[in-house]
Amino acid sequence: MVARREILFNLVVRDLEVKYKGSVIGIFWSLLSPFLMLIIYTLVFRYVIGTTVKNFPLFFMCGFLPWIFLSNSLMGAAPSIVNNPNLVRKVYMPRAIIPLSAMVACLVEFFMTLVILILALPCFGCWPGLWALLLPAVALIQAVFVGGLALLFSASTVHFRDVKHLLEVLLIVWFWLTPIVYQLSRVMSLELPSVLLSKLVAIVIRFNPMTAYVSFYRAILLDNTLPPPLTIALVLIYALGSASIGWMLFSRSSPRFAEVV
Amino acid sequence: MKIMPAIEDTSAKLGVDPTSNAILIRGASKKYRVYYEKSENIKYLIINLLKGKADRHRDVWALRDVSLSIRRGETVGIIGENGSGKSTLLKLLCKILLPDTGTIDVRGRIATLLELGSGFSMEISGRKNIFMNASILGLSRKEARERLGEIIDFSELGDYINAPIKTYSSGMLVRLGFAVAINVEADVFLIDEILAVGDERFQRKCLERIRDMQRRQRTIVLVSHNVATIEEFCSRAILLHEGRIIADGEPGRSIDEYRKLQASRSGAQADA
Ligand SMILES: Nc1ncnc2c1ncn2[C@@H]1O[C@H](COP(=O)(O)OP(=O)(O)OP(=O)(O)O)[C@@H](O)[C@H]1O
Numbered sequence: 167m168v169a170r171r172e173i174l175f176n177l178v179v180r181d182l183e184v185k186y187k188g189s190v191i192g193i194f195w196s197l198l199s200p201f202l203m204l205i206i207y208t209l210v211f212r213y214v215i216g217t218t219v220k221n222f223p224l225f226f227m228c229g230f231l232p233w234i235f236l237s238n239s240l241m242g243a244a245p246s247i248v249n250n251p252n253l254v255r256k257v258y259m260p261r262a263i264i265p266l267s268a269m270v271a272c273l274v275e276f277f278m279t280l281v282i283l284i285l286a287l288p289c290f291g292c293w294p295g296l297w298a299l300l301l302p303a304v305a306l307i308q309a310v311f312v313g314g315l316a317l318l319f320s321a322s323t324v325h326f327r328d329v330k331h332l333l334e335v336l337l338i339v340w341f342w343l344t345p346i347v348y349q350l351s352r353v354m355s356l357e358l359p360s361v362l363l364s365k366l367v368a369i370v371i372r373f374n375p376m377t378a379y380v381s382f383y384r385a386i387l388l389d390n391t392l393p394p395p396l397t398i399a400l401v402l403i404y405a406l407g408s409a410s411i412g413w414m415l416f417s418r419s420s421p422r423f424a425e426v427v
Numbered sequence: 428m429k430i431m432p433a434i435e436d437t438s439a440k441l442g443v444d445p446t447s448n449a450i451l452i453r454g455a456s457k458k459y460r461v462y463y464e465k466s467e468n469i470k471y472l473i474i475n476l477l478k479g480k481a482d483r484h485r486d487v488w489a490l491r492d493v494s495l496s497i498r499r500g501e502t503v504g505i506i507g508e509n510g511s512g513k514s515t516l517l518k519l520l521c522k523i524l525l526p527d528t529g530t531i532d533v534r535g536r537i538a539t540l541l542e543l544g545s546g547f548s549m550e551i552s553g554r555k556n557i558f559m560n561a562s563i564l565g566l567s568r569k570e571a572r573e574r575l576g577e578i579i580d581f582s583e584l585g586d587y588i589n590a591p592i593k594t595y596s597s598g599m600l601v602r603l604g605f606a607v608a609i610n611v612e613a614d615v616f617l618i619d620e621i622l623a624v625g626d627e628r629f630q631r632k633c634l635e636r637i638r639d640m641q642r643r644q645r646t647i648v649l650v651s652h653n654v655a656t657i658e659e660f661c662s663r664a665i666l667l668h669e670g671r672i673i674a675d676g677e678p679g680r681s682i683d684e685y686r687k688l689q690a691s692r693s694g695a696q697a698d699a
């Protein structure tokens with residue numbers, strides 16, 4: 167058990183190091199990209215489209231940072247098994263550590279960006295309250311959810327090498343079906359050409375796991391309250407569901423990884 | 428051509444308690460599935476499904492019904508032609524592969540040295556790879572740090588230890604891998620044809636370490652095409668042929684069988 171944590175730690179450090187090439191500027195880059203997105207999305211949604219969301223930059227970041235965590239984790243974890251044949255074919259270690267370390271590396275970055283977000287809240291006239299203390303816990307629950315998907319996608323990439331492309335498309339669709347740049351309440355009263363379609367879209371967005379996580383972050387950071395009980399329940403159910411399905415499928419296919427990687 | 432297995436009891440000679448098996452394999456077989464046309468992509472999978480084509484594959488039995496027990500403190504050599512299943516056997520022992528039939532038990536901590544670059548990450552430095560490899564072999568960070576100096580000394584890599592290992596030659600990679608593996612307090616050492624890459628002096632140094640491990644009653648399984656090494660170091664040698672054990676016993680005898688086998692092969696080739 168101790169040894170496993172040690173391997174995980176070493177792999178996370180390796181991932182971050184390779185990414186940043188050991189330089190402070192490297193870390194700066196990974197913080198810069200969400201910042202650039204913030205500027206662009208604010209520009210477009212507030213000044214071009216004219217969104218009615220108040221305090222759009224904060225509203226956006228509370229959804230976008232958890233999203234980046236999900237998206238980076240999955241894009242990193244999916245090819246992680248096939249990209250590390252040295253760790254699969256030539257030594258024995260619990261293979262789940264490989265995709266999970268890719269996820270944890272993104273979690274570290276996520277925490278760094280969250281710290282900056284917390285520091286930025288007062289600058290936008292929004293003082294974080296006591297409920298904001300739940301932030302690390304919510305992030306960890308989301309990490310369980312993301313970890314399950316990381317296992318799932320890394321195992322399927324071993325068998326189907328084009329899962330990565332599929333994932334890219336999936337992430338784009340998933341992004342727009344998550345209330346990151348718009349409010350959930352707007353979706354509930356959507357008026358699409360067909361009533362059925364409006365209902366369908368509303369349901370998909372309502373029960374999209376990321377919707378629950380984003381709502382949770384916004385509640386504790388922007389409104390200083392807990393989200394409704396249903397959201398809390400969903401957040402936990404999605405995490406447990408994703409982790410158990412991911413783990414089950416992964417452990418079923420991992421014994422043969424050394425032969426097919 | 429008939430080769431009789433030559434099994435003899437080596438435990439008496441070694442003075443080891445014969446009940447203490449370090450390795451016990453019962454009826455292990457391993458099958459690889461080789462695909463002619465594999466749907467490696469979802470796209471092709473869907474196309475093939477629509478066309479009603481199934482994946483065409485052939486089963487390769489790399490090991491067939493292998494049973495053997497190795498006592499604690501034994502040094503066992505494994506010889507055989509290319510593709511006879513030696514590496515597969517070692518990979519089963521350290522759980523990289525799972526057997527399709529049979530059971531495999533290995534007692535104690537295993538240190539493996541299977542192929543070039545095992546457990547290494549090419550982009551990071553030799554020093555960081557030592558920590559990585561040590562954790563994979565089951566060492567804590569503290570233990571790894573305690574042994575770091577010894578490992579670096581043994582590898583004789585000098586300043587290169589801080590360079591990314593993609594800049595290493597194959598011999599340097601072996602040095603690093605061997606230095607970590609041999610400095611781990613393991614009970615069972617699995618070594619696959621790795622010594623051949625090091626230069627002569629380093630090979631001698633490694634073999635000295637292996638002698639040292641023997642004195643300390645470690646169990647060693649050594650795959651090598653170098654029969655002289657097998658003869659010198661092993662108390663027992665196993666000859667694999669097409670996935671079966673066809674000789675198991677005193678190294679001299681197994682090596683003779685191996686030579687006969689090779690001679691009959693070249694004979695057959697000369698006839699053709
Ligand atoms: N991943 C794999 N997929 C399919 N077949 C494989 C795989 N690995 C090994 N084989 C086959 O299994 C058989 C045994 O291979 P193995 O690597 O164990 O041989 P070996 O005795 O170590 O040979 P060598 O002396 O060349 O190292 C060979 O026929 C090989 O083609």
Ligand SMILES: [Mg+2]
Nearest residue numbers: 513514619620
């Ligand atoms: Mg081999």
